[in-house]
Amino acid sequence: MKNVRRIEAIFDFLRIVVAFLIAYGMVLLALVFISKDPMQAIYSFVAGPFTSLRRFGGIIQKAVPLVFTGLGMCFMYSVNRFNVSGEGIFIMTACSTTYLALAMEGLGLPKFVFIPLLLLFAAVLGGLLATIPATINAKLGANIIVSSIMLNYILLFFTQFVLTRLIRDTGVSYTASYEIPVNSRFSEWIPRSGIHTGLFVALLIYVVVVIIFSKTKFGFEMRTVGNNPAFSDNMGIKTIAVIILAQAIGGACAGMGGALEQLAMNTRFQWTELTNHGMNGVVVAVLAKKKPQYILLTAFLMAYIRQGAQVVSSSTDIPAEFITLVQGVIIMMVAAEAFLAHTRNKIIYSGALQEQKKGGAK
Amino acid sequence: MNLIDAIGSFGFSILRLSTPIIFAALACTVTKKAGLLNMSVEGMMLTAALAGVLVSAVTQSVILGILGAVAAGCAVGLIVSTVNLVGKSELYLTCIAMNLIATGGTTFALYMITGTKGTTFSYLPSLAVPNIDIPLIKDIPLLGRIVSGHSVLTYLAFLTALLTWVLIFKTRLGLRLRSVGENANAAQSVGVSVTRIQTYAYIIAGAIGGLGGAFMSMSYVSWFSREMVAGRGFIGLSANNIANGNPFIALLFSIIFGSADATSNVLQLTDAGMAYFIKMLPYVITIVSMVIMSLLEINRRKKMKQQVVAKAIAELHLEGKDH
Numbered sequence: 001m002k003n004v005r006r007i008e009a010i011f012d013f014l015r016i017v018v019a020f021l022i023a024y025g026m027v028l029l030a031l032v033f034i035s036k037d038p039m040q041a042i043y044s045f046v047a048g049p050f051t052s053l054r055r056f057g058g059i060i061q062k063a064v065p066l067v068f069t070g071l072g073m074c075f076m077y078s079v080n081r082f083n084v085s086g087e088g089i090f091i092m093t094a095c096s097t098t099y100l101a102l103a104m105e106g107l108g109l110p111k112f113v114f115i116p117l118l119l120l121f122a123a124v125l126g127g128l129l130a131t132i133p134a135t136i137n138a139k140l141g142a143n144i145i146v147s148s149i150m151l152n153y154i155l156l157f158f159t160q161f162v163l164t165r166l167i168r169d170t171g172v173s174y175t176a177s178y179e180i181p182v183n184s185r186f187s188e189w190i191p192r193s194g195i196h197t198g199l200f201v202a203l204l205i206y207v208v209v210v211i212i213f214s215k216t217k218f219g220f221e222m223r224t225v226g227n228n229p230a231f232s233d234n235m236g237i238k239t240i241a242v243i244i245l246a247q248a249i250g251g252a253c254a255g256m257g258g259a260l261e262q263l264a265m266n267t268r269f270q271w272t273e274l275t276n277h278g279m280n281g282v283v284v285a286v287l288a289k290k291k292p293q294y295i296l297l298t299a300f301l302m303a304y305i306r307q308g309a310q311v312v313s314s315s316t317d318i319p320a321e322f323i324t325l326v327q328g329v330i331i332m333m334v335a336a337e338a339f340l341a342h343t344r345n346k347i348i349y350s351g352a353l354q355e356q357k358k359g360g361a362k
Numbered sequence: 363m364n365l366i367d368a369i370g371s372f373g374f375s376i377l378r379l380s381t382p383i384i385f386a387a388l389a390c391t392v393t394k395k396a397g398l399l400n401m402s403v404e405g406m407m408l409t410a411a412l413a414g415v416l417v418s419a420v421t422q423s424v425i426l427g428i429l430g431a432v433a434a435g436c437a438v439g440l441i442v443s444t445v446n447l448v449g450k451s452e453l454y455l456t457c458i459a460m461n462l463i464a465t466g467g468t469t470f471a472l473y474m475i476t477g478t479k480g481t482t483f484s485y486l487p488s489l490a491v492p493n494i495d496i497p498l499i500k501d502i503p504l505l506g507r508i509v510s511g512h513s514v515l516t517y518l519a520f521l522t523a524l525l526t527w528v529l530i531f532k533t534r535l536g537l538r539l540r541s542v543g544e545n546a547n548a549a550q551s552v553g554v555s556v557t558r559i560q561t562y563a564y565i566i567a568g569a570i571g572g573l574g575g576a577f578m579s580m581s582y583v584s585w586f587s588r589e590m591v592a593g594r595g596f597i598g599l600s601a602n603n604i605a606n607g608n609p610f611i612a613l614l615f616s617i618i619f620g621s622a623d624a625t626s627n628v629l630q631l632t633d634a635g636m637a638y639f640i641k642m643l644p645y646v647i648t649i650v651s652m653v654i655m656s657l658l659e660i661n662r663r664k665k666m667k668q669q670v671v672a673k674a675i676a677e678l679h680l681e682g683k684d685h
Contacts, residue, residue: 034474082454136649140656145399145454146603147652149596150645157642165635282458319473321588324466331459336449 003355004348011344016287018340019333020301023326027305034318041316048311049304055311057193061265063303065090067202068257069281070288070295071209072130075250077290078213078222079243081137082145086254087278088152089129091271093122093255094262095159098177098269099167101184111183115263118184119201119256126255127248129155134247138240156274163269176270186264198264205253209292212249222246254278283331302327370507372624377508377516379627380620382407382582382591384519385574386598387605387612388526389435389567394607395530396563397543401457402442403571404595405464410435410575412468415586416475419488427489428515428576435572436565438464443564447557469588481587490584491515491576513581515573522570526609529566539563543607571595600648606655619644 028042035041049055069086076083097118104114133151137144167177186196213219224232225242233239257277262269284302288294309323386403393400413434418427438460446456469479476485491513500510530536541549542559550556574594579586597619605611622644629637 132649136653136656140653140660142652142656143399143603145401146600147649149401150600150648153593153596154642154645154649157638157645160638161635161642164638279458279462282455286455319470319479321466321469321473321479324462325470326466328459328462328464328466331455331462332445332449332451335451335455335459336445341450 003351007344007348007351011340011347012289015340016289016334019330020287022333023330024305026329027322027326030322031312031318035316037316041312041318044312044315045308048315049307051311053190053193055307057190057195058310059300059303059307060193060195060199061303062306063299064196064198064202064264065257065261065277066280066284066299066302067206067295068260069254069277070284070299071206071292072250072253072257073281073285074209074213074288074290074292074295075222075246075253077285078226079246080226081134081243081247083130083133083137083148083247083250084145084278084282085130085133085148085151085155085251086281087274087276088148088155089126089251089254090258090261090277091159091275092129092155093126093258094266094271095162095167095269096125097122097259097262098180099162101180101263102167102178105181109183114181114184115186118263119259122259123252123256126258127252129255130251131244131248134244138243152274152278159269160272163272167269169268172268174270175272176268179267180263180269184263185267186260196264198260201256201260203296205256206292206296209253213292218242218245254281280327283327286331286334366504367507370504372628373504373508374511375627376617376621376624377512378582379623380617381513381516381519381577382574382594383598383601383616383620383623384523384613385570385577386595387601387616388519388522388598388609389571389574390599390602391526391605391607391609391612392530392539392567392570393560393563394602395536395543396539396560397546398453398560398563399457399599400564400567401454401596401599402438402460403567403574403598404591404593405457405461406435406438406568406571407575407578407591407595408461408464408468408589409438410572411579411590412471412575412586413572414576415482415486415488415579418580419482419486422487422489424489424491424580427580428491428573431576431580432569432572435568435570435575437568439564439566439568439571440561443561447560465589468586472586472588479588481585483583483585483587486585488585489580491581513577515577515581518573519577520613522573523609523613526570530607530609535559535562574598597644600645604648604651604655618647 027045031041031045032038049059069090072086073084076086100121101114101118109117129151133144133147136142136147163175163177169176169178186198189195189197189199213222221232221237221242224235224237225239225246229239232242261277280302284295284298287298287302305326306323309320312318313320386407389403389406390400410431414427414431417430418424421427442456442460445451445459446453449456472482473479476482478485482488493511493513494517496506496510500506528536530539538549538554538559539562541554542556542563546556549559575591578590578594583590598616601615601619602612604615622640626637626640629640
């Protein structure tokens with residue numbers, strides 16, 4: 001039995017690695033076929049992200065928001081609810097944090113008070129927003145995928161309403177808010193790398209989430225509810241409350257990510273479309289087998305291939321969009337239970353046969 | 363006179379903007395009846411939109427262009443259902459993956475073919491579906507202005523609603539579709555192949571979604587631009603969600619959502635903030651209606667339970683009297 005479990009765990013890991021390699025191979029193959037200078041393209045894609053400090057910083061920049069949305073999705077997954085409201089929450093908290101930062105500009109708060117305050121606000125807002133689809137799903141049984149996608153669009157258009165009505169800077173030619181106050185911005189950690197101090201917030205939240213999952217009573221309750229709601233009910237866990245609370249925390253993660261991205265990467269709020277951070281968070285969480293401890297790794301990997309794509313598109317003749325295609329292929333393979341299942345079953349079967357033989361010899 | 367003109371052109375734009383939503387909603391209706399949520403409709407439409415432009419540009423035939431779009435939609439449906447059923451993956455993940463592949467793939471293909479990342483406009487000589495005037499009706503003052511002169515595909519959208527209804531409620535395939543959607547195990551037990559029926563449902567949905575895509579790139583505008591479907595598939599999904607699988611109610615809500623779109627377009631020129639506010643409404647309506655429908659459903663079940671209990675108690679009493 002132990003043996004089977006070990007083989008299954010190894011194969012879970014292997015599936016992800018193989019899916020990644022296949023996708024990676026696809027990219028390389030595509031680069032060979034379409035590029036006028038394939039060697040240059042492959043070099044840019046594979047090694048490009050490490051060729052300069054700024055490019056490496058780009059990986060970290062791209063990984064930070066994915067850590068937040070990926071952790072958020074782990075909470076949704078832990079109670080088996082596919083609540084994808086992280087996408088809308090991300091843009092919503094970026095927008096409302098901008099609004100709040102502008103409104104509180106006059107107070108002249110010091111950085112170490114102002115930024116935590118804004119992040120806290122974003123987390124609370126994100127948590128409350130994620131509760132909406134969570135509640136109508138848990139209490140009324142409405143489809144959470146549909147309601148959370150609807151919520152995303154509501155939030156998108158609401159931010160555009162706020163942007164054009166309340167915080168638009170008419171002094172600039174493009175659609176953007178006023179500049180957020182200097183004392184609300186994250187500073188650059190390593191000069192000329194683009195790596196900002198928000199990285200530490202991401203790492204802190206990562207550690208907190210991993211502890212919540214593995215060391216707390218609530219983490220245990222979440223897992224029990226996710227695995228078997230009827231059992232958890234009988235155990236005396238308040239199942240519905242746990243389901244909603246877990247999603248609220250997930251929303252809080254995404255919300256904090258949105259605010260942090262805004263305060264660290266942009267001086268104005270200027271997103272006019274959904275940013276896909278939430279959906280990439282789904283990808284990151286699925287790759288991490290829905291376990292928060294792997295999120296750091298998968299977020300980094302995802303950021304690496306995205307950065308590679310960006311380097312390719314800036315240094316060769318290939319558009320960066322091919323990476324979206326590759327992402328799709330990766331999820332399709334990782335999501336398919338049957339992918340590599342045949343090989344796994346064969347190995348488990350032959351292992352069992354051997355064990356039986358050994359047992360027979362005794 | 364001016365007012366009537368304004369109302370006329372507003373009504374016209376409602377029908378025009380509703381068309382892709384109607385197709386999307388109907389594409390979702392078919393799979394919904396087979397018990398599947400069709401989140402990939404966005405990708406179906408996007409892929410079809412590109413295919414329509416490419417085929418019509420190469421063959422210089424509108425009909426082949428539309429057929430190409432339909433074929434592309436079907437292909438997407440086939441891929442989603444195959445990966446989902448054969449690969450045993452979770453449907454929503456497959457759909458999300460498919461939408462990503464469609465978004466990335468179309469932009470990529472666009473670049474490889476034309477060398478630009480934005481649009482095929484002025485790069486590809488693609489064709490547009492003709493608009494037609496309806497005889498007699500076109501001469502009625504207001505009605506003619508609203509109803510006549512639309513793209514062939516707009517009229518086809520209404521026809522498709524009728525055909526979808528016929529398909530679902532009046533054909534053998536429709537009966538199987540519904541039985542699979544209501545209770546897959548029961549259907550399986552009487553010899554209906556659930557896998558096959560669900561695959562059919564996805565392919566049919568792909569064809570309908572493909573028409574929606576064709577409308578976007580061959581009628582709404584006459585070129586393909588990246589991410590041009592822009593969430594219309596999801597609006598269709600929600601229209602269908604409210605309709606709960608009824609093609610005509612899906613049609614109705616598609617038009618209601620289309621009017622929100624039209625209103626927002628008008629406002630965009632004068633009051634952009636308000637325009638965004640209006641754009642929010644279809645989604646708000648959807649969530650509210652989901653809440654209401656769920657409440658009604660819970661209420662209905664409660665009543666049913668009470669009736670069953672009351673009946674059982676009554677029977678017990680009767681038995682007691684017998685003894």
